[in-house]
Amino acid sequence: MSSGASNQNLARASQTSDHWGRYYTSSVISQSLIDNIEANKPRLVLELGSGSGSLCTAAAARWHDAQLVTVDVDRQAPNRLNAAHIGRQVRHTHFVHDVLDEALSDKIGLQLDSVDVAVCNPPYIRPRWRADFGKILEGAGLSGALTSLHDAGADLLFLAQNLRLLRRNGKLGLILPDGLVTAEKFCRVRRALLRQHLVEQVVQLPRNVFKGTEAQTYLVVLSKMGGETNQVTLRRMSLDGRLSEPVQVAQDAAEKRLDYTFHAQVCPAKRSGGGCRKMVVREALTDIVRGTVCSSDIAAFRVPVFHLGDFAAPSPENLVRIVPNYFALNESEAQRAATQVRLALPGDILLARVGRGLQDRLALVVYGPCVISDCVFALRPIDEHREKLYEFFDSDLGRSALASSAHGVAARFLSKTNLFDIQF
Numbered sequence: 001m002s003s004g005a006s007n008q009n010l011a012r013a014s015q016t017s018d019h020w021g022r023y024y025t026s027s028v029i030s031q032s033l034i035d036n037i038e039a040n041k042p043r044l045v046l047e048l049g050s051g052s053g054s055l056c057t058a059a060a061a062r063w064h065d066a067q068l069v070t071v072d073v074d075r076q077a078p079n080r081l082n083a084a085h086i087g088r089q090v091r092h093t094h095f096v097h098d099v100l101d102e103a104l105s106d107k108i109g110l111q112l113d114s115v116d117v118a119v120c121n122p123p124y125i126r127p128r129w130r131a132d133f134g135k136i137l138e139g140a141g142l143s144g145a146l147t148s149l150h151d152a153g154a155d156l157l158f159l160a161q162n163l164r165l166l167r168r169n170g171k172l173g174l175i176l177p178d179g180l181v182t183a184e185k186f187c188r189v190r191r192a193l194l195r196q197h198l199v200e201q202v203v204q205l206p207r208n209v210f211k212g213t214e215a216q217t218y219l220v221v222l223s224k225m226g227g228e229t230n231q232v233t234l235r236r237m238s239l240d241g242r243l244s245e246p247v248q249v250a251q252d253a254a255e256k257r258l259d260y261t262f263h264a265q266v267c268p269a270k271r272s273g274g275g276c277r278k279m280v281v282r283e284a285l286t287d288i289v290r291g292t293v294c295s296s297d298i299a300a301f302r303v304p305v306f307h308l309g310d311f312a313a314p315s316p317e318n319l320v321r322i323v324p325n326y327f328a329l330n331e332s333e334a335q336r337a338a339t340q341v342r343l344a345l346p347g348d349i350l351l352a353r354v355g356r357g358l359q360d361r362l363a364l365v366v367y368g369p370c371v372i373s374d375c376v377f378a379l380r381p382i383d384e385h386r387e388k389l390y391e392f393f394d395s396d397l398g399r400s401a402l403a404s405s406a407h408g409v410a411a412r413f414l415s416k417t418n419l420f421d422i423q424f
């Protein structure tokens with residue numbers, strides 16, 4: 001057994017777990033991950049960041065004859081492992097070591113390219129950058145995929161370390177956070193993974209599967225260098241553990257993002273790389289304005305500023321939610337305000353840019369112009385598309401498209417790019 005790194009190595013811990021990113025996978029999720037890995041009698045099964053051993057326990061129950069190797073930096077982890085259910089597994093070796101050591105394979109006596117199946121729920125923390133990380137990413141063919149190497153969180157580094165240890169056609173089943181699966185800045189990482197490996201499926205998990213966090217997470221199963229991924233199967237898991245019908249997504253659409261909820265609302269022709277009669281929001285607009293008045297300046301601003309709290313709740317009768325007349329500027333006020341800030345104009349559709357319930361906030365500017373805060377987008381539609389676009393954002397489909405396009409856990413936000421790509 002060897003010992004690991006200290007807490008000093010952490011640049012940023014997750015907001016919802018402790019400094020080692022410790023929160024443990026439930027048996028339902030562990031079982032589902034193992035069930036989704038197609039592997040015939042693996043001889044060597046690995047779990048990096050094994051914690052209390054719920055993934056390797058499920059693996060051991062399925063692959064009785066496999067040799068099991070687990071690694072965790074937490075010195076208490078072996079106690080939890082032994083106390084847990086895996087004591088019966090005779091061919092099990094555990095190491096207390098830092099998974100992010102470039103020389104991990106030597107330290108745990110495994111050759112690179114040797115593991116048949118790896119399972120992993122990595123910590124979602126950002127460790128302070130070390131030279132080792134560059135080598136780990138390079139060894140996994142991922143170093144060129146990041147705009148800045150410092151974007152690499154422990155999730156990506158654990159993924160890379162698993163890829164280095166897996167043999168060709170070896171299977172990796174892991175749990176990933178929202179960032180790697182949907183964020184624009186990881187688009188090239190997804191592209192590299194899809195081109196180098198066979199990404200078999202991605203299952204979007206219910207938001208509250210990990211205690212104490214609402215983080216969106218996913219099960220991902222891939223086959224190392226199992227051929228380029230032309231199509232990925234996406235599913236969603238419901239709270240009772242059942243899987244939805246699959247949607248198949250072509251490689252270029254999958255590079256953009258890999259979440260079920262986003263692609264399920266895209267028309268099938270577009271998902272499979274073909275054309276589609278639906279429009280994207282970008283095509284329906286002549287302009288989009290993001291407000292510039294920040295919330296702390298609203299009270300002192302000379303004229304009323306439309307902010308998040310000013311959106312009316314959806315009306316049961318589906319009445320159009322109009323920005324109250326109170327926010328409308330007269331001509332001279334508008335002229336003065338326009339020298340300082342960009343204005344929303346009559347005909348604009350307002351959406352919230354941030355906030356947990358952003359999908360429920362919608363309004364139409366009828367009287368105006370008016371000043372909007374920096375938490376609000378004003379969409380300026382081409383006349384013929386205004387009504388359809390408003391109705392779409394007012395529908396369940398539109399709300400779910402906005403919700404699934406937004407990023408972030410505690411503070412949700414919608415980027416222009418993600419908004420533009422929504423189909424209606």
Ligand SMILES: C[S@@+](CC[C@H](N)C(=O)[O-])C[C@H]1O[C@@H](n2cnc3c(N)ncnc32)[C@H](O)[C@@H]1O
Pocket residue numbers: 004005020021022023024025026048049050051052053054055071072073074077097098099100120121122123124154
């Ligand atoms: C999210 S928990 C997952 C635990 C377990 N695999 C599960 O699914 O329940 C992440 C685990 O990684 C461990 N860990 C964090 N940083 C590590 C590092 N640099 N090297 C090894 N283990 C680490 C933590 O101690 C924790 O047990």
